[in-house]
Amino acid sequence: MKRYxxxxxxxxxxxxxxxxxxxxxxxxxxxxxxxxxxxxxxIEERSIIESGKMY
Numbered sequence: 001m002k003r004y005x006x007x008x009x010x011x012x013x014x015x016x017x018x019x020x021x022x023x024x025x026x027x028x029x030x031x032x033x034x035x036x037x038x039x040x041x042x043i044e045e046r047s048i049i050e051s052g053k054m055y
Contacts, residue, residue, distance in 0.1 A: 017036060
């Protein structure tokens with residue numbers, strides 16, 4: 001794994017946005033992470049609609 005990915009994952013772990021599944025050696029998005037992602041998408045959609053720049 002590249003160094004910048006590790007630092008990025010550490011930040012996400014500290015904020016409880018992802019969790020490490022040690023048995024599977026994989027990261028999973030937490031419920032909080034899913035909520036943040038959903039809100040970010042809503043903000044992006046609202047911004048596009050309000051600016052009149054629909055795809």
